[in-house]
Amino acid sequence: MITIENLSVAFDGTEVVKHVSLQLEDGEILGVVGESGSGKSVTALTLMGLAPAAAQVTSGRILYDDVVLQEAGRPCDKALYEKYQGARMSMVFQEPMTSLNPTKRVGGQVEEVLKLHTKLAKEESRSRVLETFAAVGLHDAEKVYASYPHQLSGGMRQRVMIAMAVILHPGLIVADEPTTALDVTIQNQIIALLQEINQKQKNAMLFITHDLNLAKRLCQKIAVMKDGCVVEYGTGEEIFGNPRQAYTKELIEAVPSRLKKRRILKAPSNMADEMNVGIPKAPSNMADEMNAGMPKASVNMAKRKITGTLHSAEQGSSILQVRNLSVFYQEGSNSLFSRNKKRCVVSGAEFDIYSGESLGLVGESGCGKTSLSKAILGMNRDIQGNIIHHSLRPQMIFQDPYSSLNPAKTIGWLLQEPLRAAGALDKSLAMTKADMETAAYDMLRRVGMGEKYFHRKPSQLSGGQRQRVSIAQALITNPGFIVADEPVSALDVTIQAQIMELLQQLQQEMKLSCLFISHDINVVYQMCDRIMIMKEGRIIEIGETEEIFHHPREEYTQLLLCNS
Amino acid sequence: MKYFGKKLITLIMTLFLVSVAAFLAFQVIPGDVVTSILGTEATPEREEQLREELGLNDPPAVRYFHWITGVLQGDLGVSYRYSKNMNEMMPVAELIGDKLPVTLWLAAVSLVFIVAVSIPLGVLWAGLSDAAHGRRGGMLARVGHILDAALGVVTQATMAVPSFFLGILVTYLLGIVLGLFAPGGYVSYQENFAGFLVYLIFPALSIAIPKIAMTSRFLRNSMLTELSADYVRTAYSKGTSKRRVMYGHVLRNAMMPVVTFLGMIVAEIVAGSIVVEQVFGLPGIGRLLISSISTRDFPVVEILILYITFVVIFVYFLVDILYRVIDPRISGT
Numbered sequence: 001m002i003t004i005e006n007l008s009v010a011f012d013g014t015e016v017v018k019h020v021s022l023q024l025e026d027g028e029i030l031g032v033v034g035e036s037g038s039g040k041s042v043t044a045l046t047l048m049g050l051a052p053a054a055a056q057v058t059s060g061r062i063l064y065d066d067v068v069l070q071e072a073g074r075p076c077d078k079a080l081y082e083k084y085q086g087a088r089m090s091m092v093f094q095e096p097m098t099s100l101n102p103t104k105r106v107g108g109q110v111e112e113v114l115k116l117h118t119k120l121a122k123e124e125s126r127s128r129v130l131e132t133f134a135a136v137g138l139h140d141a142e143k144v145y146a147s148y149p150h151q152l153s154g155g156m157r158q159r160v161m162i163a164m165a166v167i168l169h170p171g172l173i174v175a176d177e178p179t180t181a182l183d184v185t186i187q188n189q190i191i192a193l194l195q196e197i198n199q200k201q202k203n204a205m206l207f208i209t210h211d212l213n214l215a216k217r218l219c220q221k222i223a224v225m226k227d228g229c230v231v232e233y234g235t236g237e238e239i240f241g242n243p244r245q246a247y248t249k250e251l252i253e254a255v256p257s258r259l260k261k262r263r264i265l266k267a268p269s270n271m272a273d274e275m276n277v278g279i280p281k282a283p284s285n286m287a288d289e290m291n292a293g294m295p296k297a298s299v300n301m302a303k304r305k306i307t308g309t310l311h312s313a314e315q316g317s318s319i320l321q322v323r324n325l326s327v328f329y330q331e332g333s334n335s336l337f338s339r340n341k342k343r344c345v346v347s348g349a350e351f352d353i354y355s356g357e358s359l360g361l362v363g364e365s366g367c368g369k370t371s372l373s374k375a376i377l378g379m380n381r382d383i384q385g386n387i388i389h390h391s392l393r394p395q396m397i398f399q400d401p402y403s404s405l406n407p408a409k410t411i412g413w414l415l416q417e418p419l420r421a422a423g424a425l426d427k428s429l430a431m432t433k434a435d436m437e438t439a440a441y442d443m444l445r446r447v448g449m450g451e452k453y454f455h456r457k458p459s460q461l462s463g464g465q466r467q468r469v470s471i472a473q474a475l476i477t478n479p480g481f482i483v484a485d486e487p488v489s490a491l492d493v494t495i496q497a498q499i500m501e502l503l504q505q506l507q508q509e510m511k512l513s514c515l516f517i518s519h520d521i522n523v524v525y526q527m528c529d530r531i532m533i534m535k536e537g538r539i540i541e542i543g544e545t546e547e548i549f550h551h552p553r554e555e556y557t558q559l560l561l562c563n564s
Numbered sequence: 565m566k567y568f569g570k571k572l573i574t575l576i577m578t579l580f581l582v583s584v585a586a587f588l589a590f591q592v593i594p595g596d597v598v599t600s601i602l603g604t605e606a607t608p609e610r611e612e613q614l615r616e617e618l619g620l621n622d623p624p625a626v627r628y629f630h631w632i633t634g635v636l637q638g639d640l641g642v643s644y645r646y647s648k649n650m651n652e653m654m655p656v657a658e659l660i661g662d663k664l665p666v667t668l669w670l671a672a673v674s675l676v677f678i679v680a681v682s683i684p685l686g687v688l689w690a691g692l693s694d695a696a697h698g699r700r701g702g703m704l705a706r707v708g709h710i711l712d713a714a715l716g717v718v719t720q721a722t723m724a725v726p727s728f729f730l731g732i733l734v735t736y737l738l739g740i741v742l743g744l745f746a747p748g749g750y751v752s753y754q755e756n757f758a759g760f761l762v763y764l765i766f767p768a769l770s771i772a773i774p775k776i777a778m779t780s781r782f783l784r785n786s787m788l789t790e791l792s793a794d795y796v797r798t799a800y801s802k803g804t805s806k807r808r809v810m811y812g813h814v815l816r817n818a819m820m821p822v823v824t825f826l827g828m829i830v831a832e833i834v835a836g837s838i839v840v841e842q843v844f845g846l847p848g849i850g851r852l853l854i855s856s857i858s859t860r861d862f863p864v865v866e867i868l869i870l871y872i873t874f875v876v877i878f879v880y881f882l883v884d885i886l887y888r889v890i891d892p893r894i895s896g897t
Contacts, residue, residue: 053697053705081803082803082804082805083803085801085802086801086804090802093798098794099794099795099797099798100798101795101798101799101817103817103892104813112799112802112812116804117803161798164802
């Protein structure tokens with residue numbers, strides 16, 4: 001039994017975990033739910049004795065059965081922890097891609113646990129590792145044993161991590177977002193595996209997640225954390241049925257779900273009049289540029305007269321036509337002697353995006369979603385087939401708001417950059433400095449941020465604010481069509497909900513068409529009119545959102561739906 | 565295997581290009597070889613005779629062809645400057661063959677020093693800084709902090725000292741004050757190999773000390789970066805001790821950039837440490853290079869250029885192989 005009593009942890013005097021008390025019985029799974037910065041990971045790391053040196057336990061204590069592992073006012077006892085870690089308590093981390101040592105074979109890495117805590121002979125340890133590999137669902141255990149981490153898929157690596165965690169049947173397993181980095185279908189398998197282990201080995205499990213639904217499905221008890229405090233504690237039913245705190249309610253509501261009502265988007269109106277700030281004023285010669293040096297494919301940026309109302313296209317006219325598109329990927333080799341190999345990552349894609357519509361693109365990692373979007377935006381020119389644009393300069397919103405904004409520039413500068421770029425490409429679009437500034441201020445206001453942010457730098461903004469800036473940057477040239485590549489995946493649920501709402505609102509205001517890429521089918525459900533399912537480079541299903549959700553034709557779509 | 569084949573072809577092509585460049589460069593550089601050999605007093609007949617002998621009257625393409633086919637057959641040409649005796653010219657092969665072992669042994673001894681000292685030092689240092697700032701704190705933290713800073717200052721100072729000055733210091737302190745070796749008392753490897761090696765220790769120290777400072781600093785930084793990697797946390801979560809984490813998990817991953825750096829150092833010292841050879845009176849490649857350049861002994865310089873090119877490319881080839889040994893993610897294609 002694990003007891004955390006009144007635990008507070010501080011970094012440099014700032015408390016990040018405040019008076020947390022939790023209790024874990026053997027065989028019980030306790031879910032700790034919270035957003036980033038809520039203190040859930042620090043709690044887990046402190047429990048495991050893995051917290052950074054700067055973290056200080058300022059009150060309370062941690063008990064494992066009757067042994068005091070940590071206590072306020074006493075430094076972390078490393079020798080004691082080294083006996084417990086791996087043998088009696090173990091941890092599964094979020095990132096299976098980086099959590100294993102890349103230069104050691106995985107068999108050896110798991111075996112190290114035995115080497116450290118048992119006196120088993122070499123052969124015995126080896127067979128014990130192979131047994132455990134088989135038990136966590138790694139087929140061909142011998143082959144896995146001799147593999148390096150990079151030779152295994154994400155799901156397999158997470159199984160290896162789990163094997164490492166359970167091999168000595170520890171009394172406590174801490175799982176820190178163990179499925180967040182995995183594809184949905186794999187996620188479910190890993191959850192099932194953890195559940196099975198918990199039932200078999202009867203160990204206590206601390207399951208950390210940001211996903212309330214997942215916690216409800218898996219855990220007997222849930223603790224909701226916010227700003228270092230446990231704000232709600234109870235069974236899944238209690239918390240979902242009768243949340244006591246406003247924050248818990250907010251959290252439950254923010255989770256995208258297909259049980260909730262969907263906003264219907266298609267409501268075209270001539271809103272464009274007021275959007276003339278920063279609009280390209282003349283047809284561009286982009287089509288000619290794009291065609292240069294592309295013998296195999298023709299990308300047409302239609303030359304359209306732009307008058308007062310931009311994109312006055314009647315409803316139902318397409319803004320993007322993709323015909324029989326295949327995208328290739330150069331297998332990197334800078335040798336003088338071998339010709340570069342080409343791999344086809346998208347084959348035979350064919351679809352339309354209609355004016356004012358948002359089309360969702362769903363698929364697991366590596367299915368070709370991003371390759372397809374890059375081809376559409378002309379960032380990958382190694383293609384076959386036709387991409388016909390009926391909008392000018394489509395823009396993109398990227399996934400990671402932390403690295404996609406230049407940290408050295410101010411928000412105002414970043415917002416004006418697309419206008420400057422457009423002006424540089426086409427003299428007739430050049431704007432005066434004052435006009436650009438006005439446009440930037442206006443856009444900032446539209447994405448719900450005050451003028452005071454104009455002179456700030458990205459590092460001074462939160463994740464949600466940065467993503468607002470990214471959106472503003474994409475929309476400032478009034479592109480008519482945008483590609484949003486997982487725009488909310490890196491954000492906390494409550495922020496995610498706000499950004500989704502903002503996108504929907506802007507889409508209506510600006511009568512924007514959107515290709516919305518996501519791995520999360522629930523997010524797409526709320527955002528999109530139609531959905532396209534992609535698997536292994538092919539579009540396997542495309543249809544109206546409701547239709548796909550209620551009558552999926554393909555087996556794979558059904559799998560995706562029931563796994564999320 | 566295919567990989568090695570490719571590398572070999574690249575090596576040959578580079579050497580070919582460099583040989584052309586080296587040859588052409590000495591055609592363009594002004595100055596008459598014959599005058600510089602015979603002096604200004606020689607008769608025109610004698611000059612013409614020598615010109616014919618050296619093949620200087622042929623067009624450059626023909627001369628390059630003669631030269632390079634000679635080189636390929638092991639005939640590296642004759643030195644303009646040195647002669648065996650009154651009637652015989654000194655073959656370049658013999659000239660370099662005499663001096664090459666000196667430089668190679670000096671490089672080997674230096675490299676042993678560098679690797680044997682800088683790697684444990686780098687790991688220790690990284691451990692100290694990590695204790696001072698890192699994951700686990702405790703008693704070591706304060707001591708670690710002081711030692712970390714001290715090592716920083718010492719290595720910084722060592723790196724900044726020019727090697728000739730270090731050579732003079734070594735000569736003075738170890739040679740004159742402590743009397744560990746006789747300065748200027750070079751023992752030829754042909755006469756007494758053991759004595760030769762003992763003498764080499766001191767120039768090797770002068771070469772190694774600044775490189776040790778750089779390499780250990782480099783390794784320390786690389787290890788500190790690695791220490792914040794996710795797999796290190798995984799290793800700790802298994803109950804692994806810090807020492808085991810450092811040597812068993814982190815060192816190998818941290819060696820990648822260090823290996824590149826060591827390769828650069830090796831290439832540099834195998835090509836000849838001009839200053840140190842000068843200070844310690846070692847008859848090595850570095851000194852030969854300097855004297856050949858200043859006396860316009862072009863056949864020697866050309867061959868030395870090819871030698872240095874070969875050394876650099878070959879060392880990088882070795883570094884490439886080491887990469888593959890260290891990191892399984894780098895594949896053969």
